[in-house]
Amino acid sequence: MARPDPKSVPPVVESVSDETLRSFAGYHMKRAFNVVQADLLRALKPFNLRMITYSALVLIVDNPGLRQSQLAAAMDIERPNLVVIVDELERRDLILREKVPTDRRAYALVPTLAGRQLCAQAVAAVRKHEERLFADMAPGAVEDMVALLRRIQARGSEE
Amino acid sequence: MARPDPKSVPPVVESVSDETLRSFAGYHMKRAFNVVQADLLRALKPFNLRMITYSALVLIVDNPGLRQSQLAAAMDIERPNLVVIVDELERRDLILREKVPTDRRAYALVPTLAGRQLCAQAVAAVRKHEERLFADMAPGAVEDMVALLRRIQARGSEE
DNA sequence: TATTGTTATACTCTATAACTATA
DNA sequence: TATAGTTATAGAGTATAACAATA
Numbered sequence: 001m002a003r004p005d006p007k008s009v010p011p012v013v014e015s016v017s018d019e020t021l022r023s024f025a026g027y028h029m030k031r032a033f034n035v036v037q038a039d040l041l042r043a044l045k046p047f048n049l050r051m052i053t054y055s056a057l058v059l060i061v062d063n064p065g066l067r068q069s070q071l072a073a074a075m076d077i078e079r080p081n082l083v084v085i086v087d088e089l090e091r092r093d094l095i096l097r098e099k100v101p102t103d104r105r106a107y108a109l110v111p112t113l114a115g116r117q118l119c120a121q122a123v124a125a126v127r128k129h130e131e132r133l134f135a136d137m138a139p140g141a142v143e144d145m146v147a148l149l150r151r152i153q154a155r156g157s158e159e
Numbered sequence: 160m161a162r163p164d165p166k167s168v169p170p171v172v173e174s175v176s177d178e179t180l181r182s183f184a185g186y187h188m189k190r191a192f193n194v195v196q197a198d199l200l201r202a203l204k205p206f207n208l209r210m211i212t213y214s215a216l217v218l219i220v221d222n223p224g225l226r227q228s229q230l231a232a233a234m235d236i237e238r239p240n241l242v243v244i245v246d247e248l249e250r251r252d253l254i255l256r257e258k259v260p261t262d263r264r265a266y267a268l269v270p271t272l273a274g275r276q277l278c279a280q281a282v283a284a285v286r287k288h289e290e291r292l293f294a295d296m297a298p299g300a301v302e303d304m305v306a307l308l309r310r311i312q313a314r315g316s317e318e
Numbered sequence: 319t320a321t322t323g324t325t326a327t328a329c330t331c332t333a334t335a336a337c338t339a340t341a
Numbered sequence: 342t343a344t345a346g347t348t349a350t351a352g353a354g355t356a357t358a359a360c361a362a363t364a
Contacts, residue, residue, distance in 0.1 A: 012259075012267075013225040016233040020217045020282060025289055025305055026195040027214065031235060032308035033192050035315035036185040052331080055186065058179050066172040069345060074175040076190060078333060083347060100171075105340045105345040108171075123179060130184055133314060137307060145304045146184055148296060149191035155292060156194035211354080228322065237356060242324060264322040264363045 036133065043129035047122045048092075052077075054122060056085050057111070060095050061119045065108045067100075094118060195292065202288035206281045207251075211236075213281060215244050216270070219254050220278045224267045226259075253277060 021027045037051060044054055052075075059074055060066065066074075072082040086109065089095045094115035097107040111119065134142045180186045196210060203213055211234075218233055219225065225233075231241040245268065248254045253274035256266040270278065293301045 013222045013229060016218065016222050016225055016229055018218065018221070018233065020221050021214060024285060025293070025301060026192070026199050026210065028305050028308040028312065029188065029192045029195055030210070032311040033185070033188045034235070035311055036188055038315065040185050051185065051189070055180060059175065059177065062177070062179050063172045063175050066175055070172060070175055074177065076193070079346070081332065126183060133311070134184070137310060141303070141307050142184060144300070145307050146187050148300050148304050149187040151296060152191040152194055152292070153187065156197065238323070240355060
């Protein structure tokens, strides 16, 4: 961190040191996530899904009948941002917005048959891609990491 | 994943299950990263820095004289996107763009005294915030996670 | 020809305010 | 009055093409 005088340092740097950043977990989380997301995007390409549309579809298939506001909360995104995602899934006939008789403001989101089929295929493809990505990691290491990530995630709602 | 018929399911969901997504590491990486980044932003607020300007400043302080293209490569961002970041740090007199006599196309990025001082304070603040964020995690767990994240990161350059 | 830094541009993700129709 | 979904909009972050100056 402490250097005597920048002017006395030769103006050519051979290899860039990330010494200070290395102790900074957020930096590694961002970079590793970028790699995982790029891999994921490749896996989802055949299904024309992105990470966000994939997550939405999976949650609708697992929780048929949920409301848009519930889905937004589960995905940790704002309601306005969910609208275009639901629009896209509905336009592709993967889900339906069904009117809820007991509350005429709300929509119940349900998957279509095509939606459930595409979802099953996409889930299988994502699992395969993650297995390949994490293939030579120590057994249990990924599970430990996910457990820690979930604890960090829980910290967000605390404060 | 498999449900008999969406029409037969009551259209009210009490609590949203993320069962299928739970085995999907990228999902947890994204959500945990959001928490860490929000925490980081709070830590950097007094210094008027964001994660990206903080990373750039730290790398320039640790590697005085590096070129913009080297910095972009180290930060894993495209050269055009670095320009505004360097502009901002230079406008705030935290760094200088020095002409390189041996290559008149390039600039050597060097920190100013103010830049090095702000950087030292910001690094201390970030360390403190991460220590607090990870305070009651098992000893070594964060280090193990970072080690795994670095291995995942390395996967990105492989393929 | 290739590279450095730059401009312009576009696309995604995210965040907020304000509207409508209901409750 | 509050809530569900919506619209409009603005800000980050990111990606590509193309340019001038220089190698």
